[in-house]
Amino acid sequence: MTNVYKIENLEDLLQCAICLDRFRIPKVLSCQHTFCLTCLQRTYNTQHRTLTCPTCRKVMNLIQGPDELPSNLLLINLMDVQPVKAKCPCCQKVEKLTICEHCNCTKCTDCNEKHINEIRQSTKTKLDELQNTSQNDLKVSIHDAFKNIRNEIYNQFQSIRQQHDSMLLTKQMDILKQLDTHEQTLLVHVENDLQPLEQSKLELIGKNYHLESKNEPELINLLTKVSDIQSRLADKLVEHRTYLNSIEISLQYDQDRLDQINKMCNNIQLNITNTNDDKSNQQTKLSIPSEQIYITLRTFLNQEYKCRISLDKTIYELKQIFGKQENLNPNHITLTKSGNYFDQLDDKRTLKSYDCDATTILMICIRK
Structure with missing residues (x-):
């Protein structure tokens, strides 16, 4: 003692x-x-x-x-x-202790052998998990996500196509073709993004699966490499799945515009906009925008008229539409914004440049 x-x-x-x-x-x-x-x-x-x-x-x-x-x-x-001879923290025996380079703990020879076996088993588990991790899972997720988008596009077009089947079906096929292109582009991007990690994974599994012959430093080095590749693969998979989960689809259509269905079809487009940046949450929105809105025209006697027009049209084109309805010469019409009756709108400028929307009211003045 x-x-x-x-x-x-x-x-x-x-x-x-x-x-x-x-x-x-x-x-x-x-x-x-x-x-x-x-x-x-x-x-x-x-x-x-x-x-x-x-x-x-x-x-x-x-x-x-x-x-x-x-x-x-x-x-x-x-x-x-x-020699490192002291009380083993595991079995409490006073023995010559060894230091584990992986976790920096000291143990006697018997306890250290058990500890090495635990590392060996942990390494085998990590290798098994790494072997079961594949980019095919992500590809399946991409296929499933785009399948859901296709179904939603189909359902929204189905209700419209009852009256306008021929033109809208053509437009639907065009949009789905664009969606296929986007899917293939995304799949290629994912494959290029994950290929280096996939190659490292296959090389690591192929060369290092026989663990029984490896010593402690080799096991520790292998465990570190496996954990690093597994972590990087997991991060990549989470990143791409987050991208998929953020995709939304919206089809916008005005039921009152049946007489202009052909023009409307030309305005429906597949628009995939990515709003990712470092300062905001990642969001990807799939939308089909409509450029047509109703503009309210009001006289000083509170008579109101509504004209449907694209925001890309000029003030003069709006005057022409109104002039045809009331049989007036567009050159005799003056338009100002409500609340600012003295600021005449420029005929050459577009409605969009004046920040017009569906709530905008323009005042009409007829000159002789």
Whole structure:
């Protein structure tokens, strides 16, 4: 018992006060306290280039960091002479201990062998998970997502096509063709994005699946590589699935415009807009916009007229539409915005340039 007590006392001298483990590259501070280099690197203030002693709180200026501190040669020599023999934290036996480079823990020979077996099993599990991870899963998700979009496009067109089947069916096929192109582009992008990781995965599995013959450093190195590839693949899959989940579809159609169905079909387009940026949540919206709106025209006697027109049309074209309804010369019509009767609208400018929308009211003045 006396020898055990002395060994444990000596081990206390060889123990870092920060990590509570045997010193690894012991560095001595100007206050003569000693700590592991890696422990000091974690406490080093890189912004102010200072290091505070964890024991006495003395502050030291270290331009190059803890690496410039001198090594504690006495402790290094003691560790070379004294084997790591202390109480095993697992089985509580006083034995020669070994340090695991993966988790930095100390164990006796028997417990360390069990620990290596656990690492080996964990590595095998990671390899199995990596082998089961495939970009085909993402491709299936893409196919399913675009299948749902196709179904929604079909259902929205179906209700319209009852009266205008011929023209709308042609437009639907054109939109679905555009959707197919977008899907194929996305699939190619996904394959190019994941190909390097997929190749690394196959090489790692092909060369390193026999684990029984590998030693501890090899297992640790393999486990690190497997975990890194698995994490990067998982991040990529989440990124692309998030993109798929954010896709929306909207078909916009005005039921009152039956007499202009041919023109309306030309205005329906597949519009996939990606609003991703670093400052906002990722959103992708699939929409089919309509440029036609109703503009309200009002006289000073509160008579109102509604004209359906595209926002890309000019003020003069709006006057022509109204003039045909009332048999008036467009050149004799003056338009101003409601609330600003003295600011005559320029005939050459578009409605969009005046920020017109469905709530806009334009005032009419007829000149003789």
